[in-house]
Amino acid sequence: MSQTQIDTIILGQGLAGSLLAWMLIRSGQRVCVIDDGHQSSSSMVAAGLINPLAGMRFNRRPEMDDWLRASERCYAALASEFGTPFLHPLPMLRLFRSAGQRRFHTRRLDDQASRGLLEASFDATDCPEPIAAPHGGFIQHRTGYVDMPLLLRSLRTWLHELGALIEHKLAFDQIELLDHGVAAAGVNAHRLVFCDGARLRANPWFSHLPLAPDKGEILNLRIDGWHPRHIINGAHWLVPMENGELRLGATHDHQRNDNQLTSAARQELLRGLNALLPSLSNSRVTRHQAGIRPGTSDRYPLLGRHPEHRALWVCNGFGARGALTVPWYAHCLADNILEGVALPAEADIRRFQ
Secondary structure, three states: OOOOEEEEEEEOOOHHHHHHHHHHHHOOOOEEEEEOOOOOOOOOOOOOEEOOOEOOOOEOOOOHHHHHHHHHHHHHHHHHHHOOOOEEEOOEEEEOOOHHHHHHHHHHHOOHHHHHHEOOOEOHHHOOOOOOOOOOEEEEOOOEEEOHHHHHHHHHHHHHHHOOEEEOOOOHHHOEEEOOEEEEOOEEEEEEEEOOHHHHHHOOOOOOOOEEEEEEEEEEEEEOOOOOOOEEEOOOEEEEOOOOOEEEEOOOEOOOOOOOOOHHHHHHHHHHHHHHOOOOOOEEEEEEEEEEEEEEOOOOOEEEEOOOOOOEEEEEOOHHHHHHHHHHHHHHHHHHHHHOOOOOOOOEHHHHO
């Protein structure tokens, strides 16, 4: 590959870099992905939640229909290609965290566009799972989780078999801007797309973009005798995995930008579990992980081409909703690269110029 001019170098094999590579290669592009072995990837830690009604007010973004259609179509195509499902649809049990939160549910239930996403509320005594729900809640639909480690491993193997993967920790000063392209790790290309998550803060060409990194820690658990039929979403979330484990998360820390595990986060999560299951006595932690979500100040991603260095592009800033939003925005960026189709205004980095 070092002797051949290719079309696109992608830096980072997290979800954004992997899906962009998948789409470009299937469109006939010559692509090389450079990755450091997921040392800086938050995607390998992420729970991969699909949740169309976000936050305490159950907000539904105006782009939600595009996000849902693109994610369902993309993960179905990947399942067909690799012969294994990556997206696991599961209803989500949303727990009210206060009595006043019910009004946001009522407001969303009255919204015609949202009615297929949620059911009527239930009271504390009618919770469909044996958990503490003092304020009640409701069941939400078109939710689930993506098995991120399995998906990224599958795509990594596919890239390796194509000869389209270089395992290398690329420093920014190893990127050379050419008259008509860019060179990195012995590869010449027409363009390089940065998909390397929180490293964007130190990027000499894109560090002006308002990345808002958010450290999160997650626990994997086993609880004997109980495997919920829903994703549970309250003060924390609890996701039942196919292998019988549960994932419990996640903490939020905007001050620390490292992947170090902390006892404070572990205890916070276990207190949340005990509040959810007060009589619990038989759980055990099987894994503790940390990662940095590459969020943004306005909670929309960062897509586009550098205004001066035309060989440099960015696809980043997906935060906690990457499993839901990356398929749509990777598709948009691929169309922009291949056909010059305009990027969605809410994600185009020109909004910050």
